[in-house]
Amino acid sequence: MSSDVSFEAAVEMRVNEMVDACTRCGKCVEACPSVTPAGLADAAPQDVIGGILDILRDGDGPEASRKWAQACTLSGECIRACDEAVNPRFLLAMARVAMAKAKNDLSSRRKQALEKYRELGRDVAVLTQIQLNDEVLVRLGQKSASVSTTTEPPDFVFYTGCNVLKTPHIALLALDIMDRLGIRYQVMGGPSHCCGIVHMRPGDVEMSGRMGTNSVDKLSQSKSGQVISWCPSCYVQFTETTLPALERQRGARPFEMTPFMRFLVGKLDRLTPHLTRRVPMRAALHRHPGVAGVMEAAETILRTVPGITLVDLNQPALGLQGVNLSVLPQFKRELTLNEFQAAREAGIDALITVYHSEHRELCAHERDQPFRIVNLLELVGMSMGLGRHDRYKELKLMQDADQIVADCADLIAKHALDAAKAREVVIKGMLADQPVPLRSGGGP
Known part of the structure; x- marks a missing residue:
């Protein structure tokens, strides 16, 4: 392929190849965990994916298809369901791009x-x-x-x-x-x-x-x-x-x-000899399966850490990461609350995050729940004799922008940050990053 081809043209070529390869069988829609919470359970799967192809061709398509594209949480179930070497997740992303192009210059x-x-x-x-x-x-x-x-x-x-x-x-x-x-x-x-x-x-x-x-x-x-x-x-x-x-x-x-x-x-054969310290803990893994093999790898690593007992909470595993579920806010709240309830009933010591976005969203709930919220690498680090303080959680647990800014005053001054602007970022980028509200007053 010539380098004279623009990036956008190269993307469009790939889209067109997948559009031509798609048989409109609807298996991707049937496998998608977003369909029901998005209110599309009664839509014909073949019509929904057919509408996506229409959107990709001219930026417009039926409402059900538009809603499906916007409700994508990037779980990747559609990719596993397709028999035609088509990546429906990529097509949904490009459908959202096509809709954006049709809406704005x-x-x-x-x-x-x-x-x-x-x-x-x-x-x-x-x-x-x-x-x-x-x-x-x-x-x-x-x-x-x-x-x-x-x-x-x-x-x-x-x-x-x-x-x-x-x-x-x-x-x-x-x-x-x-x-x-x-x-x-x-x-x-x-x-x-x-x-x-x-x-x-x-x-x-x-x-x-x-x-x-x-x-x-x-x-x-x-x-x-x-x-x-x-x-x-x-x-x-x-x-x-x-x-x-x-x-x-x-x-x-x-x-x-x-x-x-x-x-x-x-690298498990090289990692295992370094996992020498016991980490006695009943733990559950908070799962988002959008990248194939990552959650399976995380579970394997956790089971290798001596002392950890993994508990299956039998909760749905959806989305690429926590933030991607935000396109279905009510559904996301229900999933989170159900997981917390299952975690309490299972009597776990810790809910284990893998990615950073759900760690940011969930970590302050440690204040209200009878279990800790920690990242997987913290447990691996404990067993290896490595430790890093979770300063983000420490700050977020304060739940007060003025207190957070005051506690960080030395670094704010050292980096010549504007304290008022730092406060704005703390409010919007930290404290508001909370899809499920904390309990008023604090404490479990």
């Missing part, structure tokens, strides 16, 4: 994307800087390290994405574990290495391609040709949109991308 879409990108950059910067000093920020690939190059290519590039930096103890534990295993890596991530999803969602495909391609070129530095990724949203954006488009433009993929949990379980 390019100038409006680009403005909307730019505002979202700036908001993301501000929130990530503030919530990270009120927790970390410059030395740790550099370790996470921020500051000068974000543009640095090593004298010798690393074995792997570890790509954080953006939002895990808000809960930095998770990302730092990933690095600590790799250090202990003797893995050579370079850290990249943050808004300066954007995957392009922020521009893709409002329908600015070409700018999304520029952002994603720029990041891909930065990430293409490892000896192994492997990028270890943390963020599931970035993983889906890169592997289902950006990298396939670049492969069409350039004739080859610059690298392969592996989710961190799948990478870590692949």
